[in-house]
Amino acid sequence: MKGKRTNLGEKACAIARALGVIGDWWSMLIIRDALAGKRRFGEFQSSLGVAKNILSTRLQKLVEHGVLTVTSASDGSAYKEYVLTAKGEKLYLVTVALWQWGEEFCFAPGELTYDMVDKETCKPFQPLELRTRSGRVAGPRDLQPLPRVKSKVKHSKQGATARERSGGDIR
């Protein structure tokens, strides 16, 4: 299983590669807790109720992938602390997408006891929206993975993708 996951993570798909880093249940919950300010092994353990060896493996993997970094304790004690890097913090959009989907579809009416709110105003956020460059809101059927045109390949038949035909100015 481990081998398969690694192989798939190395493919061209950014979703598969992201899942190679954070694509297991515990890792996403560790990131949720880190975003909420938890930093220490014991804090993650008591929040998640997870076995020490499982937590230890996940934390180590997240450090290896640059999602968390290990620092000395902020209170000067001998504890290690696990802090989100810029790469790790950016996962907040994944956790929010999960939260909003879970809130909409995974609770019976009146069952949800928490909201995810803006710290400053204590009010929920707007639902995430995917927008095209022109600002149109895109739906699930508007997505398409498209091969990038390599700059070295010019005037080849293979290179004449829809993107070129549309005069694409891809990053």
Added chain:
Amino acid sequence: MKGKRTNLGEKACAIARALGVIGDWWSMLIIRDALAGKRRFGEFQSSLGVAKNILSTRLQKLVEHGVLTVTSASDGSAYKEYVLTAKGEKLYLVTVALWQWGEEFCFAPGELTYDMVDKETCKPFQPLELRTRSGRVAGPRDLQPLPRVKSKVKHSKQGATARERSGGDIR
């Protein structure tokens, strides 16, 4: 492990509950493929290179959770087809969040060979943004889970949360 996952999925956190449905590597990749138009067991299998029994279990779970539904083949043949429900389609925002994060952080410069584009214009989407109700773009440190005030509990000390103080008009 299975028991723990179920328990955690029943907690108050919408992220945990969402992960209880789609929080494993294969399920998210099945959803990615379903969003790309794949419908048949064989199509998922050849795309993912996953063992039949693993794929079968995941598809069944996604059907049980109402993410996929089973229909007769669109070509009138005897095949079953797995089609995203409205609940399943809405997961496109999770896959886009994963894609954009993976694209930004999990590839070396020039290594990425695909873009996720808008089908109509063949151009990449805008990065997802989390916005407060007033339209301010929120960052990773702006999130806070806040207990909902139960409508039955009035004038209790416990009910006097920050939300009430802010005159919150929570859904």
